Amino acid sequence: MSDKRKTKIHVENLTLIFGKRKQEALKLLQQGISKDEILKRTKCTIGVNNANLEIKEGEIFVIMGLSGSGKSTLIRCLNRLNDPTSGKVFIDDFDITRESNKELLETRRTKMSMVFQKFGLLPHRTILENAAFGLEIRGEEKESREKKAIHALETVGLQGYEAQFPSELSGGMQQRVGLARALANDPEVLLMDEAFSALDPLIKSDMQDELLQIQNKLHKTIVFITHDLDEAIKIGDRIAIMKDGVVEQIGTAEDILTNPASEYVEAFVEKVDRKSIITAETLMFKKNTVVEINKEGPKGVLRKMRAVGLDILPVEDDSKKFLGYVWVHDVLKLEKAKETTIEKALKTEVPSVYKNYTVEEMLPLITGIRYPVAVVDEDSGRLLGIVSQTSLIIEATRYEMDEVMELKEKANEI
Numbered sequence: 001m002s003d004k005r006k007t008k009i010h011v012e013n014l015t016l017i018f019g020k021r022k023q024e025a026l027k028l029l030q031q032g033i034s035k036d037e038i039l040k041r042t043k044c045t046i047g048v049n050n051a052n053l054e055i056k057e058g059e060i061f062v063i064m065g066l067s068g069s070g071k072s073t074l075i076r077c078l079n080r081l082n083d084p085t086s087g088k089v090f091i092d093d094f095d096i097t098r099e100s101n102k103e104l105l106e107t108r109r110t111k112m113s114m115v116f117q118k119f120g121l122l123p124h125r126t127i128l129e130n131a132a133f134g135l136e137i138r139g140e141e142k143e144s145r146e147k148k149a150i151h152a153l154e155t156v157g158l159q160g161y162e163a164q165f166p167s168e169l170s171g172g173m174q175q176r177v178g179l180a181r182a183l184a185n186d187p188e189v190l191l192m193d194e195a196f197s198a199l200d201p202l203i204k205s206d207m208q209d210e211l212l213q214i215q216n217k218l219h220k221t222i223v224f225i226t227h228d229l230d231e232a233i234k235i236g237d238r239i240a241i242m243k244d245g246v247v248e249q250i251g252t253a254e255d256i257l258t259n260p261a262s263e264y265v266e267a268f269v270e271k272v273d274r275k276s277i278i279t280a281e282t283l284m285f286k287k288n289t290v291v292e293i294n295k296e297g298p299k300g301v302l303r304k305m306r307a308v309g310l311d312i313l314p315v316e317d318d319s320k321k322f323l324g325y326v327w328v329h330d331v332l333k334l335e336k337a338k339e340t341t342i343e344k345a346l347k348t349e350v351p352s353v354y355k356n357y358t359v360e361e362m363l364p365l366i367t368g369i370r371y372p373v374a375v376v377d378e379d380s381g382r383l384l385g386i387v388s389q390t391s392l393i394i395e396a397t398r399y400e401m402d403e404v405m406e407l408k409e410k411a412n413e414i
Contacts, residue, residue: 008189008221009055009078014087016073016245019044022085035244047073047082049245058219060211062236064226070245071225072193078223079112079191080104091189109138113182117194121166121177127153128162131180138185145184152184153177155214172203176210183218192224196231208235229272241265253277278395280362281355284375284385291315291326293342298335301326301342314374314383315346322376322383324348347371353387354378359395366392 017025025044028037035046048070055061063071076082078089080096088095096107113134121130128146129136131153135145153159156176166174175195182190196204212235215222226232232239233253240250241264249261254277260266289308291301293315305313311328323346330345351365352374362373366389373387 005056005058007054008057008092009053009061009223010088010090011051011053011055011074011078012088012090014048014051014074014077014089015085016047016070016077016082017044017085018047026085046245048077048084051087051245051247053240053247053250055221055223056237057221059237060215060222060224060235062224062226062232062239063242064229064232064239065242066227068244069242071227071242073245074242075191075193075223075225078189079108079114109134109185111187112189112191113185113187114191114193115175115178115182115195117198121174123166125165126162127158127164127166127169127177130166130177131184134181134185148186149180149184152180155183155217156180156210170203171199172207175199175207179211179214183214188221190220190222192222194225194227197226197228204231211235229269233272233277241268254279254282258282275360275363275396276358278359279355280353280357280373280375280385280387283359283387283391283395284355285388286385287314287383289313290383291342293317293323293346296342297340298331298342298345301331302328302335305331312372314386315342316383319380320383321381322352322374324350325371325374350374352376355384359392362387362392363396 015026015029017029019025019042021042021044025038025042025046028041029046029049033041035049038044038046051074053061063074065071073082077084080089080099084097088097090096091107091111094107096104099107122133125133128149132145132149135148140148150159150162153162156179158173158176158180161169161173166177169177179195196207199207208231211222224232224235236253238250238252239256241248241256243264249256249265251259256265257269257272257274257277260269289304289310291304291313294317296304301313305311305328312325314325315323317323325347326342326345327347330347331342334342334345350371351362351369353362353365353376355375357375365373370389372389373392375384375387376382377384
C-alpha cells in the first residue's frame with residue numbers, strides 16, 4: 001500500500017566528500033572508481049555516495065549501518081552541519097543547500113531540532129534552563145520560553161525536576177532533557193543522531209518506548225540514526241541501511257527481511273527474530289476458490305475440491321464475510337446422506353486474524369488444530385487470504401520446506 005502522506009524531506013543525488021581535492025574525487029566517483037581507489041589517488045574520503053531519500057511527514061525514518069557507513073554524516077547534511085559536495089536537500093519544497101547562512105539559521109531555529117548521543121547539557125544551568133536554552137538563543141522572552149520548556153519537560157516525563165541540575169539526574173533522565181530541549185522549539189523535523197546508544201540497555205529500551213509514545217501524540221517527522229538493528233526495527237516506520245556511504249536498501253523492516261536488496265543486507269538481517277516482524281499479509285496466499293454457503297451444495301463443493309486438489313476450503317456468506325471451513329470428509333458424509341446444503345459441515349471455531357498480525361501472534365492459534373489461519377478484513381470481515389500452518393512453521397523455525405515436511409510426517413507417525 002502506497003504512503004499518501006506528503007514528502008517532508010527529499011534528498012536528491014547527495015554526495016559528501018571529505019578532503020582538499022573534492023571535485024577531482026567527485027569526478028572519479030562519477031566514473032565508477034571505488035572509494036578505496038579514490039582515497040589512494042586523492043586522499044579524499046567518500047562520506048556519502050549519491051544518496052536518494054524521500055521521508056514522509058510524520059514518520060520515524062531510521063538510517064542505520066555499522067561504524068563508518070556514512071549514516072551520521074548523512075543526517076548532518078539534512079541541516080547542513082555538513083555541506084554536501086553535490087546534490088540537493090529539500091525540506092518541504094525548499095532546497096536548503098542553496099540557502100544563505102541567515103536563511104539556514106532561521107530554518108534550523110524554526111523547522112528542525114537535533115538530539116545528539118552526548119547530551120550536551122549545560123552543567124551550571126537548571127533542567128528548566130537547559131530545556132529552554134534553544135528558545136533563549138532564538139530570542140524568546142523568558143516567560144514564553146519557560147512555559148514552552150515546562151510543557152516539553154512534561155511531555156518527556158520530567159515534571160517536578162525543573163529546578164534540578166544535570167549532575168543530579170541519571171543518564172536516561174539527562175537524555176530526556178536533551179529531547180525536551182529539542183521539542184521545546186516545536187520543530188517540524190527532529191534529527192536524532194545515535195541518541196540512545198550511550199544508555200544502558202534497560203534505560204535505552206525505556207527511552208525507545210518513550211519516543212514512540214511521544215510520537216503517537218505529536219506526529220513529528222523524525223530521522224533517527226542508529227547502528228542497532230533491533231532498535232531500528234522497534235521504532236522505525238521505514239529503515240535505510242547504509243554501507244560505505246551508499247544507501248543499500250530502504251523499506252519497512254518486513255520489506256528488508258523478506259526481500260533483502262543485496263548480500264550485505266541479507267547478512268546484516270540474518271540473525272533478526274523474524275517472528276515478531278513478519279505479518280499475515282506477507283505470508284498469506286489469496287484464495288481464489290471459496291465456497292458460497294447459500295449457493296453451493298455438497299456435490300458442487302466436492303467438485304471444487306477435486307479441481308484445486310484441496311481437502312479443505314473456506315466458506316463465506318452472501319456479503320463475502322468469512323464464516324469458517326469445510327473438510328472433504330464432512331462434505332462426503334453430507335453428499336451420501338443426500339443433503340442439499342453444507343451448513344452441517346461448516347466449522348466456525350477456526351483461527352482468523354487481521355493482516356497486521358505477526359507470526360508470533362499467530363503461532364498460538366494453530367496449537368492442537370489442523371486448520372490454516374484465515375486473514376480477514378478488520379472492518380468487513382471479508383476473507384483476504386489464507387496462511388498455511390507450514391508457512392508459519394517455516395517462519396518460526398527457519399527450516400527449509402523439506403525439513404518441515406519431514407517434521408510433520410514424523411509428528412503424524414507418533
